[in-house]
Amino acid sequence: MFKQMKVWLVLTTIFSLVALVSSCNKTATNEGAAPTNDATAGETYKSTGKEGTVTGVVAYTGTPPAPKKIDASADPVCGQQNPNLSTEDTVVKDGKLANAFVYIKDGTTADGKKITAITFATPTDAVTLNQKGCHYVPHVLGVQTNQKLKIVNSDPTQHNIHPTPKVNQEWNQTQPNGAPPIEKAFTRAEILIPVKCNQHPWMNSYIGVLKHPFYAVSAEDGSYTIKGVPPGTYTVVAWHEGRPTGTEKTMQVTVPANGSAKADFAFGEAAAAAGKPSLEMMPALDVPMIGRH
Ligand SMILES: [Cu+2]
Numbered sequence: 001m002f003k004q005m006k007v008w009l010v011l012t013t014i015f016s017l018v019a020l021v022s023s024c025n026k027t028a029t030n031e032g033a034a035p036t037n038d039a040t041a042g043e044t045y046k047s048t049g050k051e052g053t054v055t056g057v058v059a060y061t062g063t064p065p066a067p068k069k070i071d072a073s074a075d076p077v078c079g080q081q082n083p084n085l086s087t088e089d090t091v092v093k094d095g096k097l098a099n100a101f102v103y104i105k106d107g108t109t110a111d112g113k114k115i116t117a118i119t120f121a122t123p124t125d126a127v128t129l130n131q132k133g134c135h136y137v138p139h140v141l142g143v144q145t146n147q148k149l150k151i152v153n154s155d156p157t158q159h160n161i162h163p164t165p166k167v168n169q170e171w172n173q174t175q176p177n178g179a180p181p182i183e184k185a186f187t188r189a190e191i192l193i194p195v196k197c198n199q200h201p202w203m204n205s206y207i208g209v210l211k212h213p214f215y216a217v218s219a220e221d222g223s224y225t226i227k228g229v230p231p232g233t234y235t236v237v238a239w240h241e242g243r244p245t246g247t248e249k250t251m252q253v254t255v256p257a258n259g260s261a262k263a264d265f266a267f268g269e270a271a272a273a274a275g276k277p278s279l280e281m282m283p284a285l286d287v288p289m290i291g292r293h
Contacts, residue, residue, distance in 0.1 A: 045120050047228070050257040054226040058100040058218040058238055062269030064092035070202045072134060077157040078200060082133030085202070089241055091139075096222025097267055099140040100240045101192060101208045103215035104226065105250070107234030110257070115234060120212045126150040126183070129195075129205065131159045131175070136195065136205035140241070142215040143207060145189060151175065151182040160198035163207065165190055172198055191239060192246065206241055231257040238265035 067086040072078040078085065091098040107115050126148035130137040134155060143149050153159050153175045161182065162172035168186045175182055186193065186209045197203035208215055216224040218238075226236075233254045239246050253261035 043119065045118050045230075048230070050231055051228045052231060052255040052258055053260045054102075054104070054214070054229055054234070054236055054253055054255060054263055055260055056102070056224060056263040056265065058097045058102070058222045058224065058240075059095055059264065059266040060090070060092040060097040060222075060268040061095070061266050064090050064097075064268065067091075072200070072202070075134065075157055075200060077155065078134035081155060081157075082135065085134060087202075088135065088139045091220070092268075093220055096218075096220075097240065098218055098220045098222065099138075100218040100222075100224070100238050100265065100267070101140050101142065101206070101215065102218065102224045102226065102236065102238045102263070102265070103142070103191070103208060103210060104212065104229070105235045105237045107232055109230045109232035115212065115214070115230070115232065118212065118230075120144070122146045123213065128152055128181075129161075129207070130154055131161070131197070131203075134200055135203055138205070138217065140192070140206045140217050141208070142217060143186065143209055144213055145187055145209055145211050146185050149184045149186070149207070151184065153177060153179060153181075158199055159203075161195065162198050163193050163195045165193040168193065168209065174199075191237075192241075206246075208239070229255045229261075231255050231259075236263045238263075238267075240267050 067088070067090075070085040070087065072082070072085050088099070104115060109115060109118075122144055127141055127143045128150045129141060130152045132154040134157070151161050156177045158174060158176045160172055160174045162170075164170060165186065167188045167190050171184070173182055186207070188209065189211050190209045192206040192208040195205045195207060214226050214229055216226045218224045233252065236251050236253050238249045238251075247267060249265045249267065251263045251265065253263050255261045
């Protein structure tokens with residue numbers, strides 16, 4: 001009788017040890033799958049009806065570099081489709097810069113939540129990146145994490161799309177003319193992912209990936225609007241491409257309930273010169289933009 005109980009005790013101990021070890025393993029596995037956890041962590045944001053906007057204009061001061069004509073002789077189809085193919089890294093019209101990626105980097109909502117810690121629903125609509133006339137349209141775009149990115153080939157030639165991310169999965173895929181759209185998604189936030197074409201070395205674009213929907217790309221007139229922003233105080237960043245990882249300008253704004261905050265940015269020669277003694281100017285950053293809105 002006593003012997004039987006002893007055996008039972010040993011067996012129970014072994015079983016609980018096994019259970020403990022397997023539950024440990026489970027935890028470790030979950031940690032490895034961090035992107036999935038990120039997407040489902042916390043409560044999904046619900047509109048309060050008090051959201052506001054961040055809006056502004058991105059300027060380019062000084063003389064912008066002139067677009068360079070691209071030699072597309074490697075693929076005669078491209079030359080036929082787009083005889084005026086030229087570089088798109090600095091598109092300036094009347095002193096305003098297009099294709100700047102403006103986004104909320106961090107900050108706190110009026111009710112004290114960190115914007116980067118809130119979960120936002122993944123938009124159900126896809127964002128389209130088109131290959132038309134042997135360049136990418138649009139040149140810069142934003143998507144939310146896990147949102148569908150639809151890549152279309154509108155050209156009568158073959159492309160090979162190749163994003164080169166740092167924290168997301170790298171891939172490249174051939175898309176012959178007439179092939180159906182390629183659908184992809186990025187699971188992690190990344191500012192910004194360069195995209196190239198293995199078929200046409202001049203082709204490039206940039207994709208900004210964020211966990212929230214608060215980003216916009218400046219239009220031809222330099223203007224942008226970020227909608228649906230919960231009231232709060234935020235760091236807004238404007239990014240413009242260039243070697244090696246682009247240039248960023250930062251600004252603090254306060255979005256009032258149902259109101260609008262203004263954040264104008266400037267890139268270019270004069271802005272670069274003004275930004276040079278940036279360390280000496282640092283204390284000014286501590287002072288919020290009082291009276292700006
Ligand atoms: Cu191509």
